[in-house]
Amino acid sequence: MNLHIAPVQHVPEIHPGMNLGECLRGALSRSGLELERHDILAVTQKIVSKAEGRIVDLRDVTPSAYSASLARRMSKDPRLVEVVLRESRRIVRMRGEVLICETHHGFICANAGVDESNVEAAESVTLLPENPDRSARSLAHALACGVIITDTFGRVWREGLVDTAIGIARIPPFIDFRGKTDPYGHRLRVTLLAAADALAAAAGLAMGKTSGTPAALIRGFEWEENEETGTAALLRPAEKDLFL
């Protein structure tokens, strides 16, 4: 399939309570992009969190004794550590300045997705959306397209970060090759290709990180609409993981 990924420019500064679907519709139009059937909009977590008011002013946070002690050992802001722990179901690894957590959604990422970049207000951080699949469904409904909400995660074994799907609507998480054969009749080794993550990764490149471009339009991916879709299927349960 031919894939085309275009950055969506002219997205206004997003504040809590704004209608993100309307904002993105306007930005698409100002970018000269018109949504077509089977288009997918990739949207960064950051603007979804802002629209949903998932912003914490660190000046309002009182760190617990544990957060303060952890912060001292990790050379981090104790208020940030407090927020990270509140967003975490489990601390997966801590070493040096790195705090890798499992969020209440089940995502495993640095600082439980709590992030201070691309936030307007001083001393404020964003949290991940409370339910990113629900956020994606809401945008998909408003814009009548597939939606991927992305965040930028580190990986095990490999350096560098990649954008990853943390919320999806309408599109399937995987392309499923189970039971398919190659042109020579062999059963395929690749059974489930994590399509939503691959699209998120490419959309992240198209958006960049410094250009104020928090969305990208993905065209050409072939998919069948699935109202039951979600990112849960992309999360490997801890008991099945070889590395936990």
Next chain:
Amino acid sequence: MNLHIAPVQHVPEIHPGMNLGECLRGALSRSGLELERHDILAVTQKIVSKAEGRIVDLRDVTPSAYSASLARRMSKDPRLVEVVLRESRRIVRMRGEVLICETHHGFICANAGVDESNVEAAESVTLLPENPDRSARSLAHALACGVIITDTFGRVWREGLVDTAIGIARIPPFIDFRGKTDPYGHRLRVTLLAAADALAAAAGLAMGKTSGTPAALIRGFEWEENEETGTAALLRPAEKDLFL
């Protein structure tokens, strides 16, 4: 940046000793694609390995006592296990039928990249190219473009496989945001975006797994040529990894 990823069709069946650059040039032409400045060709490991003769007929393999015992416990072909161990620097995890190895190149993947799918001859498997960066450089020289050699790897924590860069030429492995600031003047949390892996992932979707399309043309990625590039920078040394 606008990204466009097009599958390269009409690639002939590749046999050892064939000039892969010439084959891909012909396939591009038959696909109606003309290489432009800053285009990148993503090519699956499979056809590179075939062209380089990295094929092993399992009927020629005598498993060691250790391979035979391991194979029995894992319900695998002992000859396959023997080949996997020969390709491995280290076994990273073994559980059930899953054998995750670090290859001599430093890649961590199932079965050390040894694979029986998409191989014409019965009872034959392909090995990863001996030096995929060198293979990429050779193709980049022949075709005057950037090159990514891809393979499909599993991930920790997340279900599903994604295509990953195992060899690169000319293009940088990362987009480097170190020292850059967001529109509000904050230092960016994201420092190195693993661009080669993100492009490989998207190219893998464009190629599919069953369609006999072992290459894709990537257009629109902005990069500066780097003759010193390679995938080594994408591999996190074990002593720096939090999960080994």
